[in-house]
Structure formats: structure tokens, C-alpha cells
Amino acid sequence: xxxxxxxxxxxxxxxxxxxxxxxxxxxxxxxAFGLAAVIVREQRWATVSSAWFDTAALLEPHLLLNLLLLxxxxxxxxxxxxxxxxxxxxALTTVVSFGLSVALSALGVDPGTNAAxxxxxxxxxxTGVLLFYFHLRAKALSPAxxxxxxxALQARIRPHFLFNSINAVLSLMRREPRRAESALEDLAxxxxxxxxxxxxxxxxxxxxxxxxxxxxxxxxxxxxRLVVEWHTExxxxxAMVPPLVLQPLLENAVYHGIEPSSVxxxxxxxxxLRRGEVHAILRNPYQFDGGHHAGxxxxxxxxxxxxxxxxxxxxxxxxxxxxxxxxxxIRMPYRPAVERPSADA
Amino acid sequence: MPDAPLxxxxxxxxxxxxxxxxxxxxxxxxxxxxxxxxxxxxxxxxLGLLGSTxxxxxxxxxxxxxxxxxxxxxxxxKLPLPPVLIFTTAYHEHAIAAFExxxxxxxxxxxxxxxxxxxxxxxxxxxxxSGAKLDRLPAAARRFLSVTERSRVVLVPIEEIVYLKxxxxxxxxxxxxxxxxxxxxxxxxxxxxxxxFVRVHRNCLVARDAIRGFERRVNAEGDAHxxxxxxxxxxxxxxxxxxQFIVREIGxxxxx
Numbered sequence: 264x265x266x267x268x269x270x271x272x273x274x275x276x277x278x279x280x281x282x283x284x285x286x287x288x289x290x291x292x293x294x295a296f297g298l299a300a301v302i303v304r305e306q307r308w309a310t311v312s313s314a315w316f317d318t319a320a321l322l323e324p325h326l327l328l329n330l331l332l333l334x335x336x337x338x339x340x341x342x343x344x345x346x347x348x349x350x351x352x353x354a355l356t357t358v359v360s361f362g363l364s365v366a367l368s369a370l371g372v373d374p375g376t377n378a379a380x381x382x383x384x385x386x387x388x389x390t391g392v393l394l395f396y397f398h399l400r401a402k403a404l405s406p407a408x409x410x411x412x413x414x415a416l417q418a419r420i421r422p423h424f425l426f427n428s429i430n431a432v433l434s435l436m437r438r439e440p441r442r443a444e445s446a447l448e449d450l451a452x453x454x455x456x457x458x459x460x461x462x463x464x465x466x467x468x469x470x471x472x473x474x475x476x477x478x479x480x481x482x483x484x485x486x487x488r489l490v491v492e493w494h495t496e497x498x499x500x501x502a503m504v505p506p507l508v509l510q511p512l513l514e515n516a517v518y519h520g521i522e523p524s525s526v527x528x529x530x531x532x533x534x535x536l537r538r539g540e541v542h543a544i545l546r547n548p549y550q551f552d553g554g555h556h557a558g559x560x561x562x563x564x565x566x567x568x569x570x571x572x573x574x575x576x577x578x579x580x581x582x583x584x585x586x587x588x589x590x591x592x593i594r595m596p597y598r599p600a601v602e603r604p605s606a607d608a
Numbered sequence: 609m610p611d612a613p614l615x616x617x618x619x620x621x622x623x624x625x626x627x628x629x630x631x632x633x634x635x636x637x638x639x640x641x642x643x644x645x646x647x648x649x650x651x652x653x654x655l656g657l658l659g660s661t662x663x664x665x666x667x668x669x670x671x672x673x674x675x676x677x678x679x680x681x682x683x684x685x686k687l688p689l690p691p692v693l694i695f696t697t698a699y700h701e702h703a704i705a706a707f708e709x710x711x712x713x714x715x716x717x718x719x720x721x722x723x724x725x726x727x728x729x730x731x732x733x734x735x736x737x738s739g740a741k742l743d744r745l746p747a748a749a750r751r752f753l754s755v756t757e758r759s760r761v762v763l764v765p766i767e768e769i770v771y772l773k774x775x776x777x778x779x780x781x782x783x784x785x786x787x788x789x790x791x792x793x794x795x796x797x798x799x800x801x802x803x804x805f806v807r808v809h810r811n812c813l814v815a816r817d818a819i820r821g822f823e824r825r826v827n828a829e830g831d832a833h834x835x836x837x838x839x840x841x842x843x844x845x846x847x848x849x850x851x852q853f854i855v856r857e858i859g860x861x862x863x864x
Binding site: 422423430437 | 621622623624625627628631649650671673674698699716717718
């Protein structure tokens with residue numbers, strides 16, 4: 264789905280034809296286009312609605328048939344280079360509209376003179392405009408992705424965590440040098456992920472491994488105050504997710520749920536696949552302290568934004584405050600990793 | 609006392625951080641006679657420890673559960689011989705800025721042994737932090753009020769207080785169990801805990817949670833006034849004419 268390169272500019276991409284957001288945008292745009300044509304053509308308001316029904320009766324079959332075909336061909340189309348893919352889509356929709364018009368008139372529907380040619384031309388025009396729109400939209404959003412990456416970096420590393428962790432490692436140096444070594448290795452891995460190009464989706468199993476390393480570091484300094492419960496039996500390991508989609512939430516959970524209390528607290532992480540969607544539910548204890556929640560909101564907004572950039576309307580992030588616990592629920596479409604030709608770092 | 613070793617207490621909620629400081633203090637011991645007399649995981653624990661084990665210097669973290677370092681500093685002042693306090697902090701932009709402005713000593717974690725030694729050598733010349741200096745640090749409201757009784761610091765949790773009443777020079781703290789005497793100003797307490805307490809009279813703050821209701825009383829001369837009824841204590845407190853509006857305000861909230 265996503266391009267496999269890690270070069271700086273992201274390659275041009277066709278819109279994701281199976282994405283609910285894309286489909287809604289196409290439906291809205293084409294219908295608005297049709298309605299505008301009707302309003303221009305009709306002289307009086309009174310006739311607009313009946314003329315719209317006539318137009319819609321012709322328009323919707325074309326629209327829905329094309330969307331259905333594009334939906335079915337999406338995996339194949341999205342693998343093509345951008346230009347070839349765009350030409351294929353233009354040709355496909357034009358030919359399909361032509362054919363549908365011919366078929367409808369053969370069935371006795373009377374669409375007027377030269378209907379098939381006119382419909383094909385209109386479809387070509389509409390498809391062209393929409394492809395151009397999606398191209399512009401992708402262009403407008405791609406700086407947002409790199410921006411989001413930067414923000415992710417800045418919002419994410421709490422200096423508090425970094426310096427306390429280094430201090431904890433220092434405390435191990437003399438008596439338990441081997442533990443100190445593995446802690447430093449975890450810290451290095453964590454920062455490698457934090458600092459790399461995080462615009463591409465990555466396997467969920469990588470994210471979970473990162474979270475484990477992060478929690479090991481926290482356990483080093485918090486000791487028995489931090490209890491972690493993992494429920495990942497039904498986790499789809501190969502699901503592709505935005506990098507750093509869980510780790511910042513765990514950092515919040517530690518900061519707001521574990522650190523303010525002197526008694527042990529449990530962070531529970533539950534990840535599972537249900538009806539083609541990946542769910543991740545994080546729960547941590549919560550004491551109202553009236554203080555610092557700005558950091559929490561920033562991380563949540565950042566993740567929500569990145570989910571929207573990658574999955575549009577198909578992903579969501581919700582948080583819920585119960586009596587004594589705080590719960591975050593992430594829902595994402597299940598996109599298994601595809602075999603990739605180049606080796607990944 | 610030039611030859612007596614410096615007595616230290618380490619306060620940090622993270623065990624590795626305490627251990628690290630101990631190692632560094634061992635390194636300093638050859639240059640400066642010192643002895644670590646105790647360790648505590650929170651400000652509250654530290655106060656309990658210092659009640660029985662006097663110390664010259666407290667090295668305290670700032671962010672801790674139960675009682676943070678800044679609140680500990682305030683309660684330390686109630687000890688008969690308050691120790692010098694040096695904060696240790698991993699990173700806290702605002703706090704650090706405030707410390708620099710008010711020349712309050714602090715060490716940044718991870719601490720370098722040389723920096724620690726320099727701080728220790730200054731200790732005999734340092735005085736305990738003054739309340740005025742502490743007032744200017746960015747701090748959350750205290751979780752306890754502290755009173756000195758028989759040269760020990762007694763902590764009264766804020767949530768147990770039913771009312772605070774100014775009498776002559778002191779303030780009486782009333783909990784369901786007993787009374788304590790405190791030397792602070794009622795106005796300052798009102799500023800700090802305004803969320804939790806409401807003023808019913810020029811000389812009295814009452815915990816909102818403790819209010820059971822209001823009752824109208826008529827005295828022998830025929831003057832009527834309101835009294836506030838409290839949970840946990842049997843006495844009723846008069847509501848002054850100026851503060852009568854709270855009867856309606858709180859009565860409405862409680863009555864639904």
C-alpha cells in the first residue's frame with residue numbers, strides 16, 4: 264500500500280480507494296457537481312428539485328458502478344506508479360460510463376441524443392477533477408505528516424524521563440554492570456525509533472516491542488510501584504500502524520497514573536483484532552491532582568492527527584475517565600503488512 | 609562543631625536515585641567527613657525520620673508522591689533545628705528558573721561528584737530556606753498543615769480539617785478528633801485552599817465538604833442570624849451578616 268522507500272519526499276500516491284473518507288469525498292463532490300449543473304440549467308427554483316431527481320436517476324448508477332469497480336480493483340491500482348494508475352482510472356471510468364449508457368438505452372431508458380458520448384465525457388471530466396483534487400490534498404497533507412513527525416519528537420521525549428533514566432542506569436553501573444548495559448541498549452533502541460523517519464506505517468509487533476523496552480526502563484526506576492499487564496494473545500502482529508501510536512500513551516500512563524502514587528499501580532494493555540479492526544485499550548489508575556494535563560492533551564492530539572492522516576475516518580482515539588481509572592481506546596483498520604522487495608532498516 | 613561529621617538525609621521516591629546519591633556521597637566522604645543518617649521515599653517519610661533523627665542537611669527530590677520536596681521544605685521550618693535543604697531535580701524548567709531567581713541551592717540529576725562536593729562544603733555557611741523564599745517557588749497547595757508539638761512536627765492532612773478559626777495570634781485547626789494550634793495567617797490559608805474552604809465569618813474558614821446545613825437562630829434580644837452545622841463536630845459556628853450569601857449559595861447546591 265504505502266511506498267517502500269525511506270527517501271525524504273514521499274512519492275505521489277493515488278487516493279486510497281477503499282477508504283471510507285475517500286469514498287465519502289467522491290460521493291459528495293460528484294453529487295454537488297450534478298446539483299450545480301441542474302441549478303445552472305433550470306430557470307426557476309420550483310423545477311430544480313424535479314430536475315434533480317431526473318439527473319440523479321442517471322448520475323447515481325454511473326457513480327456507484329464506478330466506485331464499486333474502483334473498490335474492487337483498488338489493491339491492483341494502488342500498486343501501479345502514480346501516472347499509470349491515474350491514466351488507468353480515467354480510462355476505466357470513461358469506458359464504464361460509455362458502456363453503462365449504451366446498456367441503459369438498450370434496456371429502454373431514454374437518456375437523450377448522443378447520451379453515451381456525453382456521459383463518457385462528463386465522467387472523464389469529473390474523474391480528472393477529482394484526481395486533481397486528491398493530488399492537491401495529498402500535497403497539502405504531506406508537509407503535515409513531516410510536521411506531525413517533528414511534533415511527535417518534541418512532544419514525546421519527556422526530558423524528565425530521559426534524565427531520570429540515565430540517573431537510574433548510573434545507579435546500576437557499579438554493582439550490576441550487566442543490567443546497566445541492557446538498560447542502555449533499551450534506551451538506544453527507544454531513541455533510534457524516536458529519531459527516525461516515522462511517516463511510514465510499521466508493524467504492530469515492532470511498536471509493542473518498543474513499548475516493552477520503554478516499560479522495562481520505567482520499571483528500573485519505579486521498581487514495584489509499576490505493574491504491567493499485557494493481553495496480546497489476539498493481537499495481529501502483522502498489522503501496519505503509525506509508529507509511536509502506543510508508546511506516548513504509555514508514557515502518559517506512567518506519568519499521570521503511576522508516578523503520583525506511592526502504592527503499586529497497574530497499567531493494563533489489551534490489543535486485539537475484531538471484525539477487521541485493530542483495537543488497543545490502555546488502562547491506568549488515576550488520582551485527581553488538578554495539575555499538569557496539558558502534556559497529556561498534546562500527545563493525544565498528536566496521535567489523533569497522525570491516525571487521521573494515515574487512516575482518515577476509519578480510525579479513532581477515545582479516552583474515558585472512570586472513577587479511579589483512565590482508559591484510552593484506539594481503533595484502526597487492519598492492514599496486514601505486504602511483502603516488500605527491499606530490506607528495511 | 610568543626611569535627612563532627614555532616615549528618616545527611618536522602619529523600620527520593622526512586623530507589624535507584626537514592627542509591628546513586630549514596631555512592632556519590634561515599635566518594636565525597638574522603639574529602640569531607642559525613643554520615644548518611646537515613647533515607648526516605650517521600651517528604652512525609654522524611655519528616656517522620658527527622659523527628660527522631662536530627663540531621664544537618666537534607667538532599668531532597670522535588671517530584672514525589674505523598675509530599676513533594678517544596679512542601680517538605682515548608683514543614684522542615686517547624687523543626688526546632690531546621691536542617692539545610694538542597695533540592696535534587698531531574699528536569700523541571702519552571703522550578704529551575706525559580707530556584708535560580710531566588711538563589712536556592714539545587715543539584716541537577718545526574719549529579720556530578722565534584723558539584724556535589726562543592727555543595728556539601730558550603731553547607732555549614734548555609735541557613736535553612738526562609739518561608740518568604742519558599743513562597744515564591746511555583747508550588748501546588750500543600751497536602752498537610754504542620755504544627756510543632758513537644759519539638760516534633762505533627763502533620764494534619766488538609767482533607768481531615770473541618771474548620772480553621774483565627775483566635776488572638778493563633779489559628780485553631782479543628783478535625784473530627786481534636787484541635788491543633790497553628791501560627792499562620794487566615795487570609796493566606798484562604799488564598800492557598802480557597803477551593804476547599806469557604807469563609808463563614810471574618811475569623812473562620814469552613815471545609816465545604818463538612819457543611820451539613822444551616823440553621824436560623826434568634827437570640828434573647830430578638831436578633832436573628834444563621835449558624836452552620838458541621839459533620840463530625842457538634843458545635844455550630846455563626847455565619848456573619850456579610851457572608852450570609854453563602855447560606856443560599858451552598859444551601860442550594862446541597863439541597864439539589
